Amino acid sequence: MTASAEFCRYGDKQNSPFFEEWLGRLLEDRDRQGLTDHIGRIDTLMITVEPGHSAAYVGELCLMTPYHYLVTLESEQHFTHILRIDMNAPDILVREVKDANLHGIFRSLNEVYPIGAQRPNSRYMGEIFQVANLHEVVEAQKAREIRFFHQDQIRRLELPGNTAIVKPSPYTHNIVGYWERPDPGIRVYALGLSSIRNDIQAAYETAKEMRETLGLDALLLPIDHLATRVYSQNREVAILEYLTLSSYYYWGSYDIPEQNSSTNVTKSVHFDNAFPSPVKVFTAANHPYFCNHLLGIPSPTEAFVRNFGPRLHHLAIAVQDGHTAGMTNIDYVVHALQHCGRDFLLEVIGSEQEGLKQIFSSASEHSSLIIEYVQRFGDFQGFFTKENVAGLTAAAGADETLRGLENAARRG
Numbered sequence: 001m002t003a004s005a006e007f008c009r010y011g012d013k014q015n016s017p018f019f020e021e022w023l024g025r026l027l028e029d030r031d032r033q034g035l036t037d038h039i040g041r042i043d044t045l046m047i048t049v050e051p052g053h054s055a056a057y058v059g060e061l062c063l064m065t066p067y068h069y070l071v072t073l074e075s076e077q078h079f080t081h082i083l084r085i086d087m088n089a090p091d092i093l094v095r096e097v098k099d100a101n102l103h104g105i106f107r108s109l110n111e112v113y114p115i116g117a118q119r120p121n122s123r124y125m126g127e128i129f130q131v132a133n134l135h136e137v138v139e140a141q142k143a144r145e146i147r148f149f150h151q152d153q154i155r156r157l158e159l160p161g162n163t164a165i166v167k168p169s170p171y172t173h174n175i176v177g178y179w180e181r182p183d184p185g186i187r188v189y190a191l192g193l194s195s196i197r198n199d200i201q202a203a204y205e206t207a208k209e210m211r212e213t214l215g216l217d218a219l220l221l222p223i224d225h226l227a228t229r230v231y232s233q234n235r236e237v238a239i240l241e242y243l244t245l246s247s248y249y250y251w252g253s254y255d256i257p258e259q260n261s262s263t264n265v266t267k268s269v270h271f272d273n274a275f276p277s278p279v280k281v282f283t284a285a286n287h288p289y290f291c292n293h294l295l296g297i298p299s300p301t302e303a304f305v306r307n308f309g310p311r312l313h314h315l316a317i318a319v320q321d322g323h324t325a326g327m328t329n330i331d332y333v334v335h336a337l338q339h340c341g342r343d344f345l346l347e348v349i350g351s352e353q354e355g356l357k358q359i360f361s362s363a364s365e366h367s368s369l370i371i372e373y374v375q376r377f378g379d380f381q382g383f384f385t386k387e388n389v390a391g392l393t394a395a396a397g398a399d400e401t402l403r404g405l406e407n408a409a410r411r412g
Contacts, residue, residue: 002036002269004028004249010382011252013262019236026244033140036269038132039247041277043179043187044091045226045315046125048106049366053122054081054096057366059203063211064337064361064371065317066220067092069204075158075192077102081200082189089222089275090127091187097121104157109173113309122367124312126175127226128163129246134180138164144244161190166245171238172228172282173310176245214336219329221318224374225265225279229305229313235284238310239264248280254386259393260285260292260299265383275318279383283313283393300397313396314360314370321377330357330375337361345370346395350388355380358388360395370396 004027015023030036049057058081061067067083070091074080077099083092100121110116110123131137138148149157149165159165163177181187211217230238242248243266251265262284268277285302292299304313324332331348338344343362350357355378361371372392374384 001031001034002247004031004036004243004247004269007249007251007267007269009250009252011254011265013253013255013264015253016236019240022240023243023250026240027249029144030244030247035137035140036247038137038140039178040130040132040183040270041268042090042127043130043181044093044128044177045223046093046095046128046175047367047369048095048097048121048123048125050119050121051097051100053366054079054094055199055203057364058083058094058200059207060364060366061092061094062204062207063340064220064342066217066222068208069200071194072197072200073189073192073194078158078192079197080189080191081197084187085222087186090278093189095125105168106157109168109309109311113307115307116309116311119368124174124367124369126168126177128160128177128179130181130183131178132180134164134178137178141166141245146245158191162188169238169241169310171230171234171241171310174228174312176242210340214340215324216333216336219320219324219333221320222275223278224274224316224318224372225281226312227281227283227314227316227372228311229283229301229308230310231305232285232288232302234310235262235264235282238282238284239266242266242280242282246280251279251383254384254389255286256386256390256393257286258297259301259390259397260287260295260297261301261393262286263384263389278315298394298397300393303397308368312369314372316358316372316374319373319375321375328352328357328375328377330359330373333373334359346391349391350385352377354385354387356382356385356388358384358392360392 066085070082070084072081079096081094107120110120147167163179165177168175248266249269251267253264255262264282266280271277283301289302319330322329345360348357348359358374363370
């Protein structure tokens with residue numbers, strides 16, 4: 001039986017006695033019931049975009065990440081485009097709404113927030129976990145008060161029919177799904193008619209050709225981590241909830257006081273390497289927004305959540321360690337993408353001597369997600385450095401794309 005509470009703890013953030021008590025109790029209960037061993041890797045990530053945006057977004061992802069377009073699944077109200085690296089990394093499902101006026105639960109999670117409402121069909125939805133026995137996992141989670149969509153709701157929402165989906169979290173607004181798949185087995189989604197859509201294929205081929213021409217194929221690795229932003233008061237419960245739903249453990253938290261923020265890290269118990277199942281990060285303000293006028297410091301995390309709602313902020317792509325054309329690989333990747341017209345929020349921060357370099361792209365106009373690039377050097381042992389996180393957090397708060405949307409929302 002896996003012992004989820006025995007992993008080393010890192011960080012300097014002080015958690016509440018409530019968190020420390022329930023962290024131990026929940027992990028021990030999860031291990032005892034066999035859920036830790038039954039719930040495996042993250043198999044799939046789900047993102048939804050506005051009608052007409054999927055080809056551009058698939059092209060964007062296939063240029064800036066190592067993903068490839070596989071196939072499109074068409075259901076009554078959605079196109080779902082499957083992107084894949086290989087079976088050792090999660091798929092990405094880019095879900096495109098056919099009718100811009102379609103209303104549903106996922107759209108409603110956007111519409112109550114001023115900027116989220118401007119792109120009501122665009123959001124990161126959540127992850128699907130591979131499980132050893134779907135029935136046993138679902139029944140065990142139901143006994144722990146976890147609520148699932150029933151199969152008729154899954155059908156009407158046009159989510160893969162071979163999955164069990166937990167209802168959206170009140171803390172992150174993300175969903176978690178489970179499906180049963182043996183490790184050697186291929187991923188097959190029970191969802192609609194399969195075809196290769198010409199516009200998606202053309203966007204993919206253009207992006208893939210450019211990626212190869214720039215020499216990025218050898219440098220871009222799978223997803224390193226997924227970073228969700230939540231309200232300050234929901235930091236601890238969001239972490240505990242995710243640990244209840246997954247087979248992840250609590251790695252630790254770092255305080256970033258100059259940005260009124262903390263970064264909180266969870267990792268899969270099953271993999272030392274993040275590529276089969278990306279690290280899940282939760283970022284939250286240390287103080288709520290109504291303290292800002294007394295604190296006198298920036299609060300980019302709380303501002304983001306107030307404008308977009310709790311949601312995924314960025315996905316991070318790892319960069320192969322090494323050098324290309326006299327530059328560190330991450331500098332080469334950024335330089336190449338800038339020449340393709342891709343914008344970034346800051347210069348590459350960190351150094352080879354410190355063991356880590358990182359950068360944020362500008363937010364995608366199609367999904368509102370930022371792509372981070374991260375290169376770790378040699379035997380660097382940590383997950384990040386506090387200095388880098390502070391710089392990235394500040395840059396994200398100054399993103400002109402998001403600020404423009406925020407100003408437009410205020411004028412409206």
